[in-house]
Amino acid sequence: MKNTKFLILLMFILPWLSLPLIGGKTVKRFLPGALFMCVYLMFEGMLAEKRKWWWFPYKIKPNVLGEMPLIFGPFLVGSLWVLKFTFGKFNLYLLVNIIVDAIFTYLGLDLFKKIGYVTLVRLSKFQLSLLFLVKSFFMYGFQLLYEKLFRKSLYYR
Numbered sequence: 001m002k003n004t005k006f007l008i009l010l011m012f013i014l015p016w017l018s019l020p021l022i023g024g025k026t027v028k029r030f031l032p033g034a035l036f037m038c039v040y041l042m043f044e045g046m047l048a049e050k051r052k053w054w055w056f057p058y059k060i061k062p063n064v065l066g067e068m069p070l071i072f073g074p075f076l077v078g079s080l081w082v083l084k085f086t087f088g089k090f091n092l093y094l095l096v097n098i099i100v101d102a103i104f105t106y107l108g109l110d111l112f113k114k115i116g117y118v119t120l121v122r123l124s125k126f127q128l129s130l131l132f133l134v135k136s137f138f139m140y141g142f143q144l145l146y147e148k149l150f151r152k153s154l155y156y157r
Contacts, residue, residue: 004058004115012069015077026084029151033143034079037135041071044131053123057116066118083143093140101132 045065048054056066086093105125112118120128
């Protein structure tokens with residue numbers, strides 16, 4: 001599809017337009033958990049490229065992971081939104097993550113494949129869903145640990 005570059009740019013920019021609605025305190029509080037997952041996703045992307053779990057035929061630049069717009073666009077901002085409304089309510093957090101991940105896996109991925117952005121190779125949609133579920137636990141656990149270790153000291157400054 002010839003509008004792929006424009007659609008990817010839009011996918012990256014649009015989530016950032018919602019950031020002012022989240023609030024500065026929320027961004028400051030949950031940014032460590034979201035950034036931790038972004039770094040995790042970059043390493044996962046390198047592993048996935050070697051093991052051919054998925055393929056991004058569209059390259060932003062040579063030596064740059066094709067999933068960077070996804071990681072630093074909808075994933076980063078979406079993680080902030082999910083944490084804002086669900087952190088401290090683990091069952092709700094898990095449910096929201098399962099729903100969002102299923103929408104991405106079973107609807108979004110087909111759209112991305114259609115525009116020539118990404119396709120699964122050695123990973124089924126179900127396996128991708130399980131991978132997303134594991135990442136949900138990692139992000140929640142990291143945020144819990146961060147809050148336990150650092151947030152209390154921030155309240156007394």
